[in-house]
Amino acid sequence: MLGFLFRRLGDIIPTFFGVTLLVFFLIRLIPGDPILMLAGERGVDAERYAELQAQYGFDQPIIVQYFDYLVGVFQGDLGKSFVTKRPVLDEFLTLFPATVELAIMGILFAVILGVPFGVLAAIHRGKWIDHLTMSLSLTGYSMPIFWWALLLIMFFSTTLGWTPVSGRISVMFFFEPVTGFMLIDSLLSGEKGAFSSAVSHLILPTVALGTIPMAVIARMTRSSMLEVLGEEYIRVARAKGLAPIRVIMVHALRNALIPVITVIGLQVGVLLAGAILTETIFSWPGIGKWIIEAMNRRDYPTIQGGILMIAFLVMAVNLIVDLLYGVVNPRIRHKR
Amino acid sequence: MALLEVKNLTVEFGSEDKPFRAVDSVSYSVDRGEVLGIVGESGSGKSVSSLAVMGLIDFPGRVSADSLTFDGQDLLTMPAKRRREITGKDIAMIFQDPMSALNPCFTVEAQIMEALKVHEGGNKKQRRERTLELLNQVGIPDPKSRMTAYPHQLSGGMSQRIVIAMAIACKPRLLIADEPTTALDVTIQAQIIDLLLKLQEDSDMGLILITHDLALVSEAANRIQVMYAGQLFESGPADSIFAAPRHPYTQALLEALPERSEGHDRLRTIPGVVPGQYDRPAGCLLAPRCRYANESCVKARPEVSDFNGRDVRCFYPLNDQGQPTGMATGETV
Numbered sequence: 001m002l003g004f005l006f007r008r009l010g011d012i013i014p015t016f017f018g019v020t021l022l023v024f025f026l027i028r029l030i031p032g033d034p035i036l037m038l039a040g041e042r043g044v045d046a047e048r049y050a051e052l053q054a055q056y057g058f059d060q061p062i063i064v065q066y067f068d069y070l071v072g073v074f075q076g077d078l079g080k081s082f083v084t085k086r087p088v089l090d091e092f093l094t095l096f097p098a099t100v101e102l103a104i105m106g107i108l109f110a111v112i113l114g115v116p117f118g119v120l121a122a123i124h125r126g127k128w129i130d131h132l133t134m135s136l137s138l139t140g141y142s143m144p145i146f147w148w149a150l151l152l153i154m155f156f157s158t159t160l161g162w163t164p165v166s167g168r169i170s171v172m173f174f175f176e177p178v179t180g181f182m183l184i185d186s187l188l189s190g191e192k193g194a195f196s197s198a199v200s201h202l203i204l205p206t207v208a209l210g211t212i213p214m215a216v217i218a219r220m221t222r223s224s225m226l227e228v229l230g231e232e233y234i235r236v237a238r239a240k241g242l243a244p245i246r247v248i249m250v251h252a253l254r255n256a257l258i259p260v261i262t263v264i265g266l267q268v269g270v271l272l273a274g275a276i277l278t279e280t281i282f283s284w285p286g287i288g289k290w291i292i293e294a295m296n297r298r299d300y301p302t303i304q305g306g307i308l309m310i311a312f313l314v315m316a317v318n319l320i321v322d323l324l325y326g327v328v329n330p331r332i333r334h335k336r
Numbered sequence: 337m338a339l340l341e342v343k344n345l346t347v348e349f350g351s352e353d354k355p356f357r358a359v360d361s362v363s364y365s366v367d368r369g370e371v372l373g374i375v376g377e378s379g380s381g382k383s384v385s386s387l388a389v390m391g392l393i394d395f396p397g398r399v400s401a402d403s404l405t406f407d408g409q410d411l412l413t414m415p416a417k418r419r420r421e422i423t424g425k426d427i428a429m430i431f432q433d434p435m436s437a438l439n440p441c442f443t444v445e446a447q448i449m450e451a452l453k454v455h456e457g458g459n460k461k462q463r464r465e466r467t468l469e470l471l472n473q474v475g476i477p478d479p480k481s482r483m484t485a486y487p488h489q490l491s492g493g494m495s496q497r498i499v500i501a502m503a504i505a506c507k508p509r510l511l512i513a514d515e516p517t518t519a520l521d522v523t524i525q526a527q528i529i530d531l532l533l534k535l536q537e538d539s540d541m542g543l544i545l546i547t548h549d550l551a552l553v554s555e556a557a558n559r560i561q562v563m564y565a566g567q568l569f570e571s572g573p574a575d576s577i578f579a580a581p582r583h584p585y586t587q588a589l590l591e592a593l594p595e596r597s598e599g600h601d602r603l604r605t606i607p608g609v610v611p612g613q614y615d616r617p618a619g620c621l622l623a624p625r626c627r628y629a630n631e632s633c634v635k636a637r638p639e640v641s642d643f644n645g646r647d648v649r650c651f652y653p654l655n656d657q658g659q660p661t662g663m664a665t666g667e668t669v
């Protein structure tokens with residue numbers, strides 16, 4: 001198991017290099033000069049421009065710039081934002097909990113609804129319940145997030161007035177962040193109504209973000225479940241005289257979840273990509289919104305740092321999923 | 337009264353108006369301490385009929401019978417919950433492929449103890465002790481260390497022993513073994529059959545042995561039932577069936593045994609295949625493959641009738657010389 005862990009960690013290093021390479025050069029392919037962006041409408045004269053170029057290191061050959069960046073990254077220095085002049089890592093860590101909170105809720109929503117839907121559809125294969133859940137999940141999967149989010153806002157916030165339109169908590173509440181997770185902080189603050197306000201702000205973004213992963217998980221659970229239900233050991237379990245619910249929930253689901261877990265891991269990447277859209281629409285102060293803003297300003301260090309951190313996160317989650325895989329599937333566990 | 341009584345068991349699949357009969361009015365009974373061998377080619381309804389006895393035929397399959405009783409209790413009309421109390425406890429089943437019969441996610445111990453927990457209760461310690469005892473009983477070397485093994489760590493023969501241990505865990509009164517040795521290699525086959533017969537003798541169980549290995553049933557079974565395309569073709573005591581088959585199909589099966597082909601260049605075969613859902617003959621189901629079939633065989637389906645104390649489904653059952661009776665000479669086509 002430990003050897004497996006090290007081998008997988010070894011896999012991460014080249015991927016990490018690849019990401020720095022991609023992120024560094026791709027950003028520089030986007031038209032637009034960060035210095036001109038910073039200068040704003042007034043512009044700068046040639047002398048000041050050269051001075052600023054030297055200050056940010058843009059006068060160096062691009063390869064040198066890249067290696068400077070790389071050296072910084074390995075020392076834990078992601079650089080400073082051109083705009084706010086604050087270290088990228090600090091900004092990231094401040095905003096990160098908001099995104100994590102949203103992502104966790106999104107994946108919980110997806111798993112809690114997706115797995116039972118998939119199981120239900122599989123046991124009632126070919127009946128209306130199967131058709132209903134599968135067509136709903138296909139609809140959910142095909143729905144562009146930004147459009148779906150706007151529909152949700154229009155219906156639940158504007159027409160029904162049940163949920164707030166944007167933000168993480170009502171402006172009536174103000175308290176110092178302790179953990180950065182609004183659900184926890186609002187409870188800790190002890191202010192009356194703060195928690196329910198935080199919850200009501202979370203609902204729509206969670207649904208908007210979790211819909212696509214839910215659809216994918218439901219479809220995957222269904223097909224995996226159908227495959228497992230045809231296995232001989234399911235018949236053997238029934239031949240033992242076990243109740244149908246036990247056969248399905250213990251013998252079938254345990255095996256059916258093995259591929260589903262992989263899919264859940266892969267969905268984390270989709271989720272973070274979706275978070276960028278969801279956060280922008282709901283004015284959710286997380287890293288998605290932060291990166292979009294940085295892109296608009298050609299704030300290279302922020303974009304590089306943000307994407308690098310997200311890539312790192314996705315790799316870490318996939319590593320955890322692989323480890324989990326071994327927990328669920330004894331055949332994997334014992335091979336290593 | 338026999339332990340298991342099956343009268344006119346029929347299992348149908350497909351639509352109501354055009355059903356496919358996988359099992360067609362099959363009757364048999366098994367008593368305590370008796371071994372019933374069910375033989376026939378693949379697709380003859382052997383497995384399906386025993387799955388019906390176990391209550392494991394799912395929608396859209398339909399099971400009907402004039403009577404299906406176990407120890408005097410009607411299995412068809414009892415509530416599902418009551419039936420599950422019998423399934424796995426009083427009637428147990430062993431399946432064809434041991435490698436896929438065990439759930440890959442659970443240890444040997446967990447899978448055996450589960451059956452015990454459902455039917456016998458008791459605490460974990462008692463169940464574990466009983467499991468160890470069972471593993472000893474089915475001849476697993478070093479059972480203690482095997483308890484915590486996962487199925488992928490076991491060989492085929494070992495897995496089948498575990499499956500058997502699982503089936504006999506609750507001391508069933510009837511054991512159905514559905515081709516228990518087909519997936520194993522020859523040396524292991526004999527061991528597994530010996531084990532099954534020993535268990536059967538020790539506990540006076542009824543045993544239904546489903547197989548297409550005639551040599552095997554000739555040694556093991558008291559009575560034999562020959563099935564073809566879902567129908568009962570011949571049944572009777574094992575030794576008399578081997579001495580003088582009454583049905584042309586039984587005769588052909590016996591002739592196909594390798595040891596009866598000595599002096600021939602090739603093994604003898606039965607031409608053609610078992611009819612499936614879409615190519616059922618209108619008359620006798622065997623007619624296209626039967627060497628004695630004539631026009632009346634092609635037109636009408638024979639019923640099961642008594643011939644010299646044997647149940648035979650044929651218009652022209654064979655006599656002791658292996659020749660069809662009741663047929664005008666030269667009538668064969």
